[in-house]
Amino acid sequence: MSTNLPPLGMLAELTHRCPLQCPYCSNPLDLMKANAELSTQQWSDVFEQAADMGVLQVHLSGGEPTLRKDLDTFIEILARRGVYTNLITAGVSLTLDRMKSLADRGLDHVQISFQGASSQVTDFIGNMKGAHEKKLRAAEFVRQCDLPLTINAPIHRYNIDQTDEFIKLALDLDAERIEIANTQFYGWALLNRASLMPERAAVERQIHTIELERERLKGRLLIDFVVPDYFADFPKACMGGWANDAFVVSPDGTVMPCHAAASIPHMRFHNVRERPLAEIWQHSPAFNSYRGTDWMPEPCRSCERKHTDFGGCRCQALAVTGAAENADPVCSLSPFHGHVQRLAKSGLPNAQLTFRRLGLQTPAVARVVPVSRDNPVGD
Amino acid sequence: MNGEAINRQSRPYLPRHVRLHFDPVREKYAVLAPEKVFWPDEVAVYILQLLDGKRDLNAIAGELSKVFDAPHEMIAADTLSFLQLWHELRLVRI
Numbered sequence: 001m002s003t004n005l006p007p008l009g010m011l012a013e014l015t016h017r018c019p020l021q022c023p024y025c026s027n028p029l030d031l032m033k034a035n036a037e038l039s040t041q042q043w044s045d046v047f048e049q050a051a052d053m054g055v056l057q058v059h060l061s062g063g064e065p066t067l068r069k070d071l072d073t074f075i076e077i078l079a080r081r082g083v084y085t086n087l088i089t090a091g092v093s094l095t096l097d098r099m100k101s102l103a104d105r106g107l108d109h110v111q112i113s114f115q116g117a118s119s120q121v122t123d124f125i126g127n128m129k130g131a132h133e134k135k136l137r138a139a140e141f142v143r144q145c146d147l148p149l150t151i152n153a154p155i156h157r158y159n160i161d162q163t164d165e166f167i168k169l170a171l172d173l174d175a176e177r178i179e180i181a182n183t184q185f186y187g188w189a190l191l192n193r194a195s196l197m198p199e200r201a202a203v204e205r206q207i208h209t210i211e212l213e214r215e216r217l218k219g220r221l222l223i224d225f226v227v228p229d230y231f232a233d234f235p236k237a238c239m240g241g242w243a244n245d246a247f248v249v250s251p252d253g254t255v256m257p258c259h260a261a262a263s264i265p266h267m268r269f270h271n272v273r274e275r276p277l278a279e280i281w282q283h284s285p286a287f288n289s290y291r292g293t294d295w296m297p298e299p300c301r302s303c304e305r306k307h308t309d310f311g312g313c314r315c316q317a318l319a320v321t322g323a324a325e326n327a328d329p330v331c332s333l334s335p336f337h338g339h340v341q342r343l344a345k346s347g348l349p350n351a352q353l354t355f356r357r358l359g360l361q362t363p364a365v366a367r368v369v370p371v372s373r374d375n376p377v378g379d
Numbered sequence: 380m381n382g383e384a385i386n387r388q389s390r391p392y393l394p395r396h397v398r399l400h401f402d403p404v405r406e407k408y409a410v411l412a413p414e415k416v417f418w419p420d421e422v423a424v425y426i427l428q429l430l431d432g433k434r435d436l437n438a439i440a441g442e443l444s445k446v447f448d449a450p451h452e453m454i455a456a457d458t459l460s461f462l463q464l465w466h467e468l469r470l471v472r473i
Contacts (some may be wrong), residue, residue, distance in 0.1 A: 006404055009415055054404030082400055084411040108396055109413040148396040148413055176396075176469060177413060219383075219467045224414075326388055 004282055004291065006054035009246035011259065014043065014071065015063040016251055020090050020126035021355035022115060024154060024196055026259050027063060037251040040070040042273065044077055046249060049277040051081035061088040063251070066098065072105050079106025086111060088152070091138030099138075103145040110142045111150040111179075117165030121158060127355045139173040150177040155206070155228075156189075156196035157347055163209045170221055178221060180210060180374050182228035186260040186315050188356050203231050230344040234305065235312025235328035239250035242290035242314060247281065255280045257287055260315040264324045288327070290314050297325055298331045303326050317376030385463050387455065389473040392432035397470050399427050412470055422445070422447070426458055430471065436462070 005337065016031040058078055065071055066089055078085050091112040094318070099110075112135055115125035119132035142149045151170040153159070160167075163180060170178040182203075183196050193226045198206075207227075214223050229236055239246055243257045250256065253272040261267055267289065270280045277279065281287060289295065293306050300311040311317075312328020320329040320343075321336045328337035354360070385391065393399065397410045399419075408424045410417040419427060425446060429439045440455035447454065465471040 054402065055415070056400070056402060056409055056411060059414075084398065084400075086414055108411070109400075111414070146395075148394070150413055219469065222469050 005245070006245070007050075007245050007247055007281060008055065009057045009059065009069070010050050010055045011059045011061055011248040012043070012046075012065075012074075013063065013248060013250050013259065014065045014068045014074075016333070017067050017089060018062055018064040018091050018356075020064075020115070020128055020131065021357060022126055022154070022188070023192045023353040023355050024156060024183045025356040026187060026189075027356070028187055028260075028262055029191065029360055031356075032251050033358070037068075038253045038272070040073060042253065043070070043074055046253070046272050046277060047074055047077050047083075048081070049272075051078070051083050053278050053281065055083060057084045057086065059086045059088055064090050064093060065170055066093055072101050075102055075105040075107050079108075084108045089113070089138070090126070090131075091135040092126075092128065093134075094138040094141060094362040096141045096144065099145050099147075107147060109148050109150065109176075111152050112139055112142070113152045113154065114166070114169065115154065116159045117153070117162040117169050121162065125158060136173070137195055139175070143174050148176040149173060150179060151175045152179045152181065154181050154183055155198075156183045157198045157202075157349070158196075160198045160202045160206055161244045163206050163213075165376065167213050167217070167221070167223070171217075176222060177224060177225045179226065180206075181224075181226035184229065184313075184316075185312065186263060186319065190319055192353055193343070194346055194348045195351040195353050197230070197344065198228060199347060200231060229316075229328075229330045230340050231329055233332045235309050235316075235331045238313035238316075238328070241310040243281075243287040244291070244310070247287075250325055255284065257290075258313075258315065261286060263315050264318050295325060297327075299331075300327050303333065382409070383473070384455075385459065385471075385473055387436045387459070387467050390432050390435050391428065391430050391462055391471045393430055393470070393473050394472050399424070410470065417470070423461065426461060432472075447461075 015037055016027050017034060065087060075085050085108050087110045088105055090113055114122055114135055116122040122132035123129050130264055139149055153166045166180065167178060185193050189196060210223060210225050239258045248256045248259045254269045255272060256262060267286045270284045296306060296311055300306050312331060314324045316328050316368045317326040318324040320340060327334040329340045331337060396413065400409050400410050400411050408419055409421055425443060429442055436459060437455065438452055440458050443454045454461045460470055
């Protein structure tokens with residue numbers, strides 16, 4: 001096999017620990033404890049290796065990355081290598097002193113999540129009283145340190161009608177960007193799918209608002225939009241293609257093509273404790289499983305969009321169709337598309353939310369239930 | 380104000396968090412910005428290297444017309460439309 005191009009981006013999940021308990025958290029259901037995490041020396045070495053390989057951007061995430069006291073050291077290492085650093089934080093545990101320290105080490109950009117545009121929604125979804133006020137203060141600290149700020153707004157049934165307020169919040173906080181990111185249904189979000197699924201009418205209102213606001217705020221605020229893909233006709237280009245230009249390192253050093261890849265049962269992952277990062281990128285079976293387009297069955301194989309969206313998302317194909325190599329079922333060309341359309345209508349107002357926590361006994365609904373054309377309901 | 384349009388008298392610059400970076404692995408320039416990487420072509424790299432917040436657009440076009448064999452007016456118009464787009468993407472400030 002020819003040599004793969006070097007990766008551009010690395011998502012470093014420094015820890016799974018987090019003061020918030022969002023019911024759509026992108027961490028796996030089986031959360032790792034602190035004693036499973038890589039040491040300071042191990043992470044430092046991984047960041048040096050990533051820079052050697054040609055990684056240009058590192059997203060420092062979690063859980064809550066600022067819970068790692070050695071975050072400052074990591075930023076210093078990456079800045080020295082010219083690697084661009086994005087801090088992805090909940091913001092509830094940040095002080096001005098810590099922010100100053102991170103800025104002094106060379107941090108380039110900060111993204112703060114807001115679970116709602118009001119304290120009522122933020123505190124409810126994160127399951128933490130006073131979270132919204134703390135986030136507002138953290139955003140001020142970021143701007144006081146003269147760092148650029150992105151507001152990340154994860155969207156679902158409970159806040160989809162707050163689009164205007166989210167944009168106003170971003171402008172009030174002097175943000176550079178806002179990400180209006182509709183919940184993607186993996187892990188915790190899959191567990192809570194029926195509760196989080198928005199109404200189609202709300203999705204249409206949201207898209208209309210965003211089109212108007214993008215035009216109005218051109219040059220003032222960048223609005224990035226992650227569409228609710230269950231309502232779309234074609235899939236997202238997940239990760240820009242499997243193992244194409246980015247990878248994820250979990251708290252314990254497992255290297256994955258995307259943060260949900262561990263949900264695919266037959267995947268075998270390698271760990272930075274055992275092998276060099278460059279070797280994992282080139283040769284790990286998990287990376288090579290769906291790299292490029294040769295693995296694709298129909299309808300992707302003969303599709304003219306295969307280099308545009310790369311067949312969509314493997315984890316979603318698995319979660320909905322039972323086979324990771326199938327076309328992403330949100331695609332209108334997938335034989336399973338009708339099932340996704342039914343799921344998109346299956347949202348339940350006031351349904352119970354399971355908040356993220358350690359040691360959850362996985363209930364049946366979170367297990368992968370394959371559907372077939374004969375059994376279109378599946379779950 | 381950030382929302383205003385670029386014109387011939389604007390003095391554009393890259394904000395501190397938008398970095399023109401020579402990537403030794405790929406042996407070409409990248410522009411690193413919040414959560415994004417751009418790959419400017421040779422002409423764009425020239426333009427970006429001239430953005431210092433002191434030169435106005437006319438002066439930038441003057442510098443470029445020394446390097447590239449093209450009429451000043453044409454270069455100024457092309458540079459303006461390039462910088463207008465980058466300004467809308469919040470990569471360039473005035």
